[in-house]
Amino acid sequence: MLIKSLTGTKDIFGDEVNEWIKIEKTIRDLCKDFGFSEIRTPMFEFTSLFQRGVGETTDIVQKEMYSFIDKGENHITLKPESTAPAVRAYLEHNMHAKIQPVKMYYISPAFRYEKPQAGRYRQFHQFGVEMFGSSSAVADAEVIALGDMLLKRLGLKKVELHINSLGGPECRKQYNENLAKFLENKKEHLCELCNNRRLKNPLRVLDCKNEKCQKVLTDVPTTLTSLGEECKKHFEEVQALLTAMNINFIVDGSIVRGLDYYTKTVFEFISNEIGSQGTICGGGRYDKLVEEIGGNPTPAVGFGAGIERLLLTMEAENGPMYIDNSKDIFIGYRGEEAMIEAVKLTNELRQAGLKAETDPLGRSVKAQMKYANKLEVRYSAIIGESELETKALSLKNMATGEPSILPFSDVATFLKDDTNANL
RNA sequence: GUGGGGAUAGCUCAGUUGGUUAGAGCGCCAGAUUGUGGCUCUGGAGGUCGCGGGUUCGACUCCCGUUCUUCACCCCA
Numbered sequence: 345m346l347i348k349s350l351t352g353t354k355d356i357f358g359d360e361v362n363e364w365i366k367i368e369k370t371i372r373d374l375c376k377d378f379g380f381s382e383i384r385t386p387m388f389e390f391t392s393l394f395q396r397g398v399g400e401t402t403d404i405v406q407k408e409m410y411s412f413i414d415k416g417e418n419h420i421t422l423k424p425e426s427t428a429p430a431v432r433a434y435l436e437h438n439m440h441a442k443i444q445p446v447k448m449y450y451i452s453p454a455f456r457y458e459k460p461q462a463g464r465y466r467q468f469h470q471f472g473v474e475m476f477g478s479s480s481a482v483a484d485a486e487v488i489a490l491g492d493m494l495l496k497r498l499g500l501k502k503v504e505l506h507i508n509s510l511g512g513p514e515c516r517k518q519y520n521e522n523l524a525k526f527l528e529n530k531k532e533h534l535c536e537l538c539n540n541r542r543l544k545n546p547l548r549v550l551d552c553k554n555e556k557c558q559k560v561l562t563d564v565p566t567t568l569t570s571l572g573e574e575c576k577k578h579f580e581e582v583q584a585l586l587t588a589m590n591i592n593f594i595v596d597g598s599i600v601r602g603l604d605y606y607t608k609t610v611f612e613f614i615s616n617e618i619g620s621q622g623t624i625c626g627g628g629r630y631d632k633l634v635e636e637i638g639g640n641p642t643p644a645v646g647f648g649a650g651i652e653r654l655l656l657t658m659e660a661e662n663g664p665m666y667i668d669n670s671k672d673i674f675i676g677y678r679g680e681e682a683m684i685e686a687v688k689l690t691n692e693l694r695q696a697g698l699k700a701e702t703d704p705l706g707r708s709v710k711a712q713m714k715y716a717n718k719l720e721v722r723y724s725a726i727i728g729e730s731e732l733e734t735k736a737l738s739l740k741n742m743a744t745g746e747p748s749i750l751p752f753s754d755v756a757t758f759l760k761d762d763t764n765a766n767l
Numbered sequence: 768g769u770g771g772g773g774a775u776a777g778c779u780c781a782g783u784u785g786g787u788u789a790g791a792g793c794g795c796c797a798g799a800u801u802g803u804g805g806c807u808c809u810g811g812a813g814g815u816c817g818c819g820g821g822u823u824c825g826a827c828u829c830c831c832g833u834u835c836u837u838c839a840c841c842c843c844a
Binding site: 459 | 798805840
């Protein structure tokens with residue numbers, strides 16, 4: 345019986361892996377431009393890190409973590425997200441003593457035991473950034489701008505930026521009271537689920553997609569109505585900075601985020617092109633998290649973006665990504681002696697930095713030419729008796745069919761000049 | 768965790784009210800006078816019809832279970 349891969353996981357290869365390489369390069373270049381440096385944290389951590397960091401009551405911790413006990417009886421969990429590990433690393437390596445703010449990014453797998461569907465996997469990949477040490481709106485704006493620029497560089501035009509402010513702890517408390525009061529008056533009109541949420545965590549009611557509830561919510565007070573002076577000013581500054589940078593946004597009181605640690609600014613980049621899992625990037629400010637994990641009070645802001653969802657959106661908006669698989673040259677052969685010469689020449693060309701191929705299957709000349717055609721080489725050549733004698737190749741231009749004769753020793757230079765001419 | 772659709776060749780899919788050697792297109796390999804690709808033509812390889820059980824003389828087809836997949840709820844990336 346063939347052993348297959350686990351549900352919710354997938355192999356990435358062929359053209360698809362080239363898409364990944366392309367998007368990863370875009371991300372790394374972007375982060376360099378914004379002054380964020382990469383951090384690679386381990387794939388697993390002590391379970392307690394996520395219990396504290398992500399929050400004991402969240403779905404992620406309660407039912408979605410891949411947890412196990414290792415041979416040393418450590419309670420271990422495959423990372424379900426990368427913000428908590430980033431905070432852990434920040435504290436463990438005393439990064440508060442480095443130049444402030446500390447700006448880091450990661451591209452990492454994450455693991456959640458959920459039922460897979462479009463844009464949702466059990467092993468998925470996140471690109472995220474975290475900025476520690478600044479409470480200024482400039483930090484919020486910079487992080488959002490980074491996300492916005494990523495989408496632009498990936499050619500995405502139909503993604504909307506929704507922003508909101510949850511306020512600090514005092515505003516949150518005030519708002520929860522206001523909201524609870526508002527919802528109590530409307531309780532006959534709310535669905536059963538929402539009436540549960542109303543008592544446990546009224547914020548979650550805002551997320552409900554039930555039509556009836558949405559009707560009730562049309563005139564719900566948003567978190568914005570409960571913001572104190574300082575939080576209000578902060579949010580206005582964020583908006584002014586986004587406007588100054590020409591970044592379009594929608595102030596959306598329904599963006600509340602699932603995780604409890606967010607404070608003040610929260611945001612999501614949402615696409616309507618990829619089904620129900622439309623949030624391709626989400627984040628915000630989390631000024632209390634570093635303390636929660638045991639550090640000194642440190643303001644921070646960041647986001648996580650789903651690579652799979654980015655790719656889905658790119659495909660939905662712009663079709664399949666163009667991947668250049670072309671190669672410089674194929675060198676075939678006829679006969680034992682010629683085979684050695686072809687292998688030798690191919691290797692020399694590769695050493696010179698050219699994309700050269702030969703035939704590893706010992707096929708007929710005709711089959712070798714077919715192979716060369718499928719490899720998308722720009723030139724092909726066959727080495728046989730006459731070439732061995734003259735030490736010269738007949739290079740065939742695969743697009744035009746034109747041959748050019750030149751000595752073995754000149755092939756590399758010829759191909760390099762040709763490449764430059766095509767740029 | 769809840770609910771709907773699906774599973775037949777490497778890929779996309781046909782397969783008639785259950786009937787004998789399960790098909791097509793694409794892809795792969797080979798050939799069309801033997802040292803040159805693309806187009807065309809010909810041939811070939813490749814399937815325990817997801818897996819297990821049941822009904823039946825007989826199951827790819829009907830029933831049950833199971834796994835995987837897909838879409839949605841939930842939650843999030």
